[in-house]
Amino acid sequence: MVIERILIFLLALIGFTAIVGAKNIIKKVFGLNILNAAVVLLYILEGSRIGDQAPILGKGVTNMVDPVPQALMLTAIVIGVCVTALALALAVRLYKATGSLEIDTINERLRSEH
């Protein structure tokens, strides 16, 4: 379990670094997605502590994983997709307005507008 957790932490760190540090706004959106994915993996890992079979009731299924985290993450993934779509739509409009995807350039070009 420890090695998985370290990997998930690294994944989250990559996402977070991209959100904070990347100059390109598309990369920021990617970073948000990676960070989201890390949390999804964390939940799924946690749910699998108590079993090793998919939580679909059927013949011979005894050792199920916890189904609640999976259900939650399904919702979280859907929300993540919505937010990503909206963020990309905003990025397109920013590009159309300023002709750039770099956050500093966008800031500079929009500053003159009132």
Place this chain on the structure above:
Amino acid sequence: MSIESLFLSPVYLPMLGAALILVTKHFFTDRQRRAVEYLSALIAFIIPLIAFIFLIKPVLAHHQVHMILGTWETTLGIHYHFDGLSFLLITINLLISIPVWLYSRKTGPHQETFTIIFLIQSASIAATSLTADLFNLFVCLEVMGVTSYVLVASSEKNKAILSSFTYLIFSATAMVFFLIGTFGLYRISGSLAYDTIAQAKNMLSGSDLLVARLSLVLIVVSVLLRTAVIPLSGWLVGAHSNAPHAVSALLSGVLIKIPLFALVRLLLLVTGTELLGSILAWAGGISTLLGILLALREHHAKRLLAYSSVSQIGYIVTAYGLALASGIETEEGALLLALSLLYAFSHALAKATLFMTVGRACDAVGSKDLHVARGALSALRAQGERFPITGIAYLVAFLSISALPPTIGFWGKNTLVYLSKGHGSTYFLSITSVLTIVVYLKLSGIFLPKKAQEVQKVEPSSTALTSLSLIFLTILLLAGGLWYTDLQTFVVQVLSPLGATNATLTSYSALQDLLKTGFTTTIALLFFIIGSKTRVERRFEARRESTASFPNLFFGFALMVAVMAWWLLFPGEAL
């Protein structure tokens, strides 16, 4: 009709209204579609309002409903809890949403999608106030967030899109941390319902307790970000100042307060949050002062209002934190929570009116720069406003936010400051009272007559709906002031199932506060006159518009978590 269908109506009916507009969008003519929009708004706002009038009686009788959506068993289903708190929050939302929507008919945004998103947002606010399930709270907050990003971006300005993007990335990242916090609490309690989580947490010790506390810190900080407490408020100024006026009014008025009060359900159940409350009170106090200082530096009308929102939210957070610190089961704590909610209401009314009137005035004069914009009253008259309702509404809102009688703000702020005496952050609140008056005197310059009067010829247009919405808010501001004592008794009574019953504000003297207000106003006037005569204030003015940079935003986030870590390490000690 069952009580469930009554209190769920503000969640379901706006959704129904939104669906109605979406379905009819492609079939009807323009005229019919406008009619459908009005019909949907009627369904979404007026029917729940009537339903809530019927709910006053059960709420006063402390009737609470705890229900599980669908036919799930307790451990799996989503819990909803209807009580006085959700009643008050939803009522605030309805009372502000109705005038804001009416106002938006004239001033825009004019797209049909605006009404759809607006209605969905209203539904999500109601759901946030009702939920008693941590993951459902996450979903509601996300719906609320996504709709507000769209509403901010519905402005025609390109700057608004950048603000919306910044807001989106920042708050979506914070919500990931909220999820991590939820994970921690689920792990130790195996449940997402508030009561089960609290039960499990209250029995923990050792390292598990630390994990639970850390999870709670992440959740609280993410919610505080939505509430825009300094240092988490960097996104707010851009988003609220660049959004269309109607949207600014709603976001600043209602949206920033709902998550805070939704969280109180969980915090009240968990024990050992005294120090957390104390930290919140300090953060609130610092927020009030820094927010108003930043507002003082601005000469852009809407940015000034946005910074003032940061400052005002500080009052609410201070009272909220002190309520947690002294414990809701004590009389003082119960009163503080009630006052915090009442001040949220009074600020919502005042700030919505301010955004709407100042927005209208700025549009009429054609500038938002406080150095240039003058003569709004005559400009508005030229646009067909025969009776100066915008000016009057502004005046009343100005009185309320500066805590001058006879408005609701006077009572709200003074009782709040009176009760939070003894805590260090009260000093911040007192200084801020003076500065708030100075800031709003500066803003009032828009309504002063121009020196060389040249009235532009504009096409006069009907302003009936706008005037109606402003009249509605003005009446609420004045009525709240006139019947404040009754209102306060009502709120305390309605909230009493949460904590202490029969809490009353004793030994509070309004006369003394009246004298104090006179003193405060005199100092503020002096400051203002000296400042504007000597032009000393211009030296401190913001030279260029600051935009929120991402590293700064996240530095604020880290700072807040670090401050909260105090609670993790030394939970027992008082601050």
